[in-house]
Amino acid sequence: MGATRVGPSGHEAGILQDDPSALADAVADLVVAAGILDRNTLEAAVAARVPGPPPVAPVIVRAWRDPEFRARLLSDAFGACVEAGLVLAPTWPRAVVLDNTGDIHHLIVCTLCSCHSRPLMGVPPAWYKAHEYRSRAVREPRAVLAEFGLHIDQARPIRVQDASADLRYVVLPAPPEGWDRATDAALATTITPEVLLGVSLPRLG
Amino acid sequence: MATPSEPQALADGTPVRVRRAFPPGHFRTPAYVRGKLGTIVATCGWFPNPEELAYGRDGLPKRILYRVRFRQVDLWHGYDGHPDDTLDIDVYDHWLERGD
Amino acid sequence: MEPRRHHDLGGLNAGPVDRNVHALEPWEARTDALVYLLLSRGAFKTDELRREIESLGPDEYRDAGYYHRWLHGTVRLLLEKGVISVAGLATALEARTELNGGSL
Numbered sequence: 001m002g003a004t005r006v007g008p009s010g011h012e013a014g015i016l017q018d019d020p021s022a023l024a025d026a027v028a029d030l031v032v033a034a035g036i037l038d039r040n041t042l043e044a045a046v047a048a049r050v051p052g053p054p055p056v057a058p059v060i061v062r063a064w065r066d067p068e069f070r071a072r073l074l075s076d077a078f079g080a081c082v083e084a085g086l087v088l089a090p091t092w093p094r095a096v097v098l099d100n101t102g103d104i105h106h107l108i109v110c111t112l113c114s115c116h117s118r119p120l121m122g123v124p125p126a127w128y129k130a131h132e133y134r135s136r137a138v139r140e141p142r143a144v145l146a147e148f149g150l151h152i153d154q155a156r157p158i159r160v161q162d163a164s165a166d167l168r169y170v171v172l173p174a175p176p177e178g179w180d181r182a183t184d185a186a187l188a189t190t191i192t193p194e195v196l197l198g199v200s201l202p203r204l205g
Numbered sequence: 206m207a208t209p210s211e212p213q214a215l216a217d218g219t220p221v222r223v224r225r226a227f228p229p230g231h232f233r234t235p236a237y238v239r240g241k242l243g244t245i246v247a248t249c250g251w252f253p254n255p256e257e258l259a260y261g262r263d264g265l266p267k268r269i270l271y272r273v274r275f276r277q278v279d280l281w282h283g284y285d286g287h288p289d290d291t292l293d294i295d296v297y298d299h300w301l302e303r304g305d
Numbered sequence: 306m307e308p309r310r311h312h313d314l315g316g317l318n319a320g321p322v323d324r325n326v327h328a329l330e331p332w333e334a335r336t337d338a339l340v341y342l343l344l345s346r347g348a349f350k351t352d353e354l355r356r357e358i359e360s361l362g363p364d365e366y367r368d369a370g371y372y373h374r375w376l377h378g379t380v381r382l383l384l385e386k387g388v389i390s391v392a393g394l395a396t397a398l399e400a401r402t403e404l405n406g407g408s409l
Contacts (some may be wrong), residue, residue: 020376021332022405026397027380028339030389037342045338051328091345094250111235111315113355114371123329123337127322127369135319138237138292139281147322158288160277162315165231165270165295166252227308231356236309237316261349261355262388281316 021121049123056120056170057191059084061184073172077088081120092119093168098161100171100198105152107145107198108171109137110163117168121196128197138162148199170196175205214269219245220274231259234300238273241280242304247272249295269298271278281287311363333372339401349382357381 021109022114032039059081063070073080077097078088095117098106110116113130127133137144145151152158161169173195179187182204215221225240233255249272253264277290284290329337344351357378361369369377383389 016396019402019405020336020373021330022398022401024332024335024376025379025401025405026394027376027383027389028335029397029401030393031339031343031348031383034388036346036348036388037339040219042338042342045342046335047333048330049329050335051326055251089345109315111237112233112313113358118341125324125326126371127324127326130323131314131367132322135314135317136322139284139316141290142286144322148324157287157291159290160292162235162292162294163296165249165255166247167270167295168332225307231306231352231359235313236307239307255352255355258350258352260355 017166044156047203052122053188054121054191054193054196055086056081056117057188058184059086059120060172060191060196061187063172064187065184070172074099077120077170086119088119092204093117093166095120095168095170098159098169098171098198101174103156105156105158105198106161106169106171107135107137107141107158108161108163108196111135111138112164115168116164116197117151117170120168121193123193124197125193143151145199148194159164173198173202176202178204213246214302214305215271215298216246217245217247221245221271221301222304223273224302226300228256229255232256232300234296235294237280238275238294238296241275243273243275243279245271245301246274246293254295254297255297270295271298271301273301284305310359311366312359312407319394329372333370336376336379339380343379343383348388349379349386354378 028042031037032042049190059073062084063073069080069084069174072083073099077095082088100106114124114134116124116128133144138160141160142152163169173185173191176190187202187205190204192200194200195202220242222242223234223238223240238302248303249270251267252270255264256270258264273296275292275294277284277286277292278288280292337382343349354375358366358374361374361377366374368402380394384394
């Protein structure tokens with residue numbers, strides 16, 4: 001029950017030893033009781049946090065099919081996403097889409113915490129939030145990508161984007177082999193958080 | 206940073222050096238770019254200052270946020286990737302000084 | 306070498322990336338939902354949460370998981386802002402610990 005003990009240094013004495021499940025439930029109970037959140041909204045939000053395709057997946061597919069839409073996505077990501085039917089609250093941090101279809105391979109990291117575009121990508125994978133990736137992606141991107149099985153040609157420059165401030169980033173990958181014969185639904189399944197962060201390439205079947 | 210000043214807009218292509226500072230409190234400029242020379246590649250917009258927001262203040266006046274590009278070989282001793290490998294990071298104006 | 310705080314990881318040596326993908330634990334999903342909803346209601350700001358997380362000691366920061374850090378920061382902010390009280394939290398935590406079958 002260290003959550004309520006504040007030590008002289010200002011650090012909680014024992015919060016990390018608490019049963020996080022009970023603590024999360026207790027905090028939820030209190031904010032519901034305080035009228036800040038209502039129980040149904042909270043439970044619906046909890047239930048929605050299951051693995052699923054990134055919300056931006058169909059938008060990426062449309063960008064592959066439609067060059068004019070692709071240009072709009074690259075110049076105004078939120079505008080293009082709204083045009084494609086995504087619902088984006090005005091409070092979400094703006095996102096920028098980086099073009100991985102050209103000469104440069106982009107890789108996204110947040111070295112100071114784990115910034116990511118929640119409304120476009122969904123919940124990020126655990127590795128994105130882990131010390132190893134946050135430490136190494138900026139200094140040895142090729143070695144990190146190789147661990148993901150992605151070997152970028154030595155002749156192709158890599159650009160790392162450190163999401164340090166108010167903007168969030170996802171990449172527009174090159175479409176997979178055979179994309180022109182695939183359905184939109186099949187193409188959308190090739191878009192994963194890994195693909196959107198630049199550590200993996202979309203692959204059909 | 207201690208002394209907020211009226212931000213002066215910097216054009217794309219301007220060489221900039223990230224200030225070497227280590228203020229108390231919360232800030233968004235990582236150690237690995239402080240003191241390094243880069244180039245402005247975009248103006249991201251005006252945003253409330255996170256160093257003030259972190260303490261429940263309004264973050265005003267807003268600061269200009271720039272995207273700054275660094276050559277990886279300028280950031281890391283012995284970097285052995287492609288010589289044109291780069292790193293982009295968004296830095297608030299009060300952390301930048303002209304690098305020319 | 307520039308001085309750095311312990312949350313400032315860029316460029317440090319570290320081991321291989323663990324690429325295993327797994328679903329959130331139920332309490333992690335609850336914490337995630339709580340944080341996003343509280344942010345959207347203006348209960349606190351992202352930078353306030355970051356500041357609280359950075360105020361963890363180096364060992365705690367390293368050893369705590371991502372959502373443990375979030376939960377810690379959220380509790381601290383809600384206490385500081387007077388949204389919840391120390392006594393109220395103790396009572397709610399006790400009730401939940403009992404309900405969830407654990408013991409204090």
